[in-house]
Amino acid sequence: MAKAHDCVGAITQRNTHFLFAPLLLIGGPVVAQSGGTTTPEIVVGQVLDRIEPVTEAGLHGFFQLLGNQPIAFVLLALAMGSLIGKYSLKGISLGSTAGTLLVGVIFSMIAEAAYGITYTIPGILSSFMLLLFMYALGLKVGPQFFSGLRKGGLAFVGIGLIVFVLNWLICYFGAAWAGLAPGYATGLISGSYTITAILGVGQNALASGAYIPPTDMTIEEVGANMAAAYAISYVLSSVGIILLIRYLPRIFGYDAVADAKQAEADFSGGAVHPVPGAPGALTIGFSPYDLRAFEVRHESFVGRTLTKLASDFPQVPILRVVRDDVVLDPAENPIISSGDIVTVRANVHDLILEEGELIGPESDNPLARNVPMEVADVHVGSHAISGKTLEELESQGTGGIAVQALFRAGNELPLGPKSDVRFGDVLRLTGPDGALKAAASQLGGHVILPTLKSEVLYLSLAMLVGYLVGIATVHISGIPFALGTSAGCILAGVGVSYFRSRNPEFGGPVHEGARSFLQDFGLNAFVAVLSANVGPKVISALGGDTILWLALIGTAGALIPPLVAFWVGTKVFGLNSIIADGATTGGRNSTPGLNAIIEESGSSIAAVPYPVSYALTTVLALIGGYFSMILS
Template identity: 35%
Template sequence: MKSQARHAITLAGAAAVGLALIAFAQGQPTPTVQPEPHGVFGAILNYLNHEPFILLFLIVAAGFALGEVKVKGVGMGSTAATLLLALIVSFWAFHTHKIQYSLPEFTSTVFFNLFIFAIGMKVGPQFLGGIHREGKHLILLALLVPLLSSALVYASRFFTTLGPGLLAGILSGANTATPGFGAAQAALASGAAKLSPEAAKLAPDNLTTSYAFLYCISMVAFTVLMSFMPRMFGRDAVADGKAMEKELAGEDSAPLPGTADAFIRGYMPLDLRVFRVENPALEGRTVADLDHAHPRVAVERVYHDGRVYNPPPDLVLHRGDEVAMLGPVSLLLAGGPHIGPEVDDSKLRNVKFDTVEFIVQNKEVVGKTLGELAQRAGQGIYLNAIFRAGDQLPVSRDLAVRKGDVLRITGSSRRVADLKKTLGPAVKPSLSTDIITLGLGLAAGALLGAITIPLFGIQFSLGSAVGLLIVSIGLSILRTHNPALGGPFPESARQLLEDLGLNVFIAILGLNAGSGVQHAIERGLLGPTLIIGSIAAFVPPIVGWVVGQYVFKMNTAVLMGAIAGARCNSAGMRAAQEASKSIVPAIGYPVTFAISNLLLTLICYMFALLG
């Protein structure tokens, strides 16, 4: 464990580069007159100030590249690397050349909301199972971490003198709690805080500066911390993440409809074999006769008189014809010799297989058993799984089909097309994304998060992040009931929104923070803010981890997400996913994130009133 800790500390030292840069700047005189950018680097930094698009995506690309670098098998991950690079570049530009980057906050909000929505669309089906399993523990962690952090920040008042506004700024920044920062701003603006005129003038600046400075430092360091915390405590996040996925899905369960893996077929006991007609008894017989003689095996294609046919039932067979048969391997091996020898290099082997999901709507099908449907339209197809109301049912010939059931079926394109006439509409894998659902979902989530509820004189709201999580999780759960709901949402597109959304948000955050860091240095806020903020940022999550691992016996991957949520740290949750190579951390994130955000909003408001 000591060697793992040393490796992790070596990696975490990369994050300290930013802090070292800041510390060095404390001893440097701050120019009173804005200098002209000088040198090659000054010219480049100045050019990038006029081309923010280029600057933004250079940082994103470099962050992903640095995130791939590993020391003794441990890497920072793309999120921490992106934020660290953005913070260093922005501080360097402002301190050395007085170049202040200012990328639009609206752009940051758009990409962050896309990230949150993409997370919910992935984790929905597992979310309910995770809540059922760990719900009580998640709630307790959501209370423990922010309350302990608040207590530590408040206790600092007895050891040092903090300027007005710093108490709320340190707490909100250390916990990356933007709603808490907003509540503190509202408290100061209301005039309810009993401050002297001079203190009332300093408080808003102190609040903003301490929040911005600690937000960036805390975000970087906590993201790195999340990547190696399991190793520090002797846990294997990857193995635990996979174990939880199996536990929630079941060992032999098929992926639910509407999920990322829905159309991954896996093993199928079907095969396509080609036989040459040599049996004299088949001379002059039709394809329909051959089908009747070999139930559950379908004649897919026939090579006859130099032509390839998708054979009609009345096509007459002759000796020397080649017949492509599709069906269970055991039946093909048993029936093939009755037709003739197998042909290895036939032109008939090029048969495309499709896996689709049929949503039962046809009244003539409802109430029929799977056995009856197999006799009616089951030749040459394979029933992968059947789902009802989001739950997988065991396949049985006596199982009666109900309206709305989802049948996942694999077969040739021709057989699948024929089944549409019997079963109803089909959902196929797609590379396109339903933008209507995406747009409406984003709008609905933001609207839900914007609804305010007055409580103790404070206007509480869920915030857009929680609102979007609720809507996207709900939508992804509904899609397991009806995969046609909301149109196609391919996993590749969802993953792009997740990766790009968070890292663009993080890059903008870091690039806009250079002046805030400089102001913290100029006002002498660096020392107390950094010390108190670091204690408030990292002691509670470590305590929460100890409680979650040793008292609650929580799954490591779920615990990582829960701690990230309790710290209101979306980047930490993403780092947890990278470290565990699993979506499971997102199961523990939403509940703790929502509760912690509400708690910190209230406490930051109260801290602002204390001055």
């Protein structure tokens, strides 16, 4: 017993230093009890031996825990940032992305300044999350992307050029006017543009000898100036651009929601239904067709089989037969008897005025009326069908199927009795499951229904291709030119969505709930990781009046160009305010800003022009960063 007691005491002593910070905040450590029993303190110590232990009490221990467990930091920043982002002051709110960035930066700054804890989270996590966001966004805008290029490609390029030129002039000449040391101008361009790669081309100019520092400065000091300017301007511009882009339409007197709806109508070419593969494509919505149940009384129906009735009365498709509270199997082609209850689906006008007289009195039998309706896209794969009109197809008996929309080469066509169906078209049909499958078989295709199946195969392959295209780099005079992985992945999503909108048999629509979650979580997790790594750099850059100049010039370089570009886009190019906003945030290379205008407008249409100006200004910003260094 003595040895056992000594052992417990030793364990207690060994674990005294490994106290979980939240426990201390509640009431301090629990003192071990005598008698050789297991104490709460020992249990806490044993648990903390199995996770990363903290060695400090109170808030110090709390921030140490976040440093030891980066995943805890990311999740806490996501939770608190999303919560803060929901609150608004006079109609203005941060949103979840800016809220997450703000929370993360504050936490990392407190940890560095108060406790000397530097948070570092591997950049691969943030990079991957950003690419997930870009791919998910591409999935949503894919069907509209190419029509967007045709409608306003030159205007999008012009907006990108305006943003780039003004940003470079403000940052370069602002740093020169303020008398800032070499390196600061390049860092300001990089941070205000939120393009970290600009630091890389600046370092390349130093390493290659294209820029030689003054005799009283070292290459390392110039590099430190770049990093400090980047950190200060990055944080301020990241938060500022999210708010600016979000409220640009409101600042200039536009209604973001109304303009987004107008832009969606403009870019759809007058179509009223989402194309195959687009989110929300397979929703029934309003239909003039309805279900009604009637009790068979008229002799014209009695004694005939279902197939005979379908041939004799094609305008009255029977979906279900109920006899003595039992649903009959339609595959057995039952003979209709007097008193049976039949469920039909047709135009509401016809059902009200005609079918009651044709069949018998209406019935409220729940078995007869409970026929689930579905909507599905069917790719026409039969050459025998090609060339027939919808009127001709309906005359053959539809089994309760209604045509909701007709698409050819990804474009919606006007719908009417004389609309012809061709091989390769996509028909959007509504009706009961069995009838949909029968119609699909007749059309030579198969039913595409909403699905929750995994998208991992498409996601991984498409993102891999987009990523490899994005990193393909061409060096000209030491300057790397590349599309960029973000642009590569959004174009991969565009490609997948565009292809599937024309060939829905390759997976059908991506489930909107899964796509939306991927988009929101990917971006906010990226921002959370970024905030942890940027916070310490902000602390190191504090000191003297230099920080004031960096904050002023960096903020001006981040916010003035988008204001001017948006005005030019709406007033000179005549763009819809949401389209101009999307092109502006692409020109500013601000993915969080794009998400902000999407949230504000309730539409993803702003993402249509984004890749065009984004890809252009990414290349121009790298060139500009290189020359800002060698001209210093």
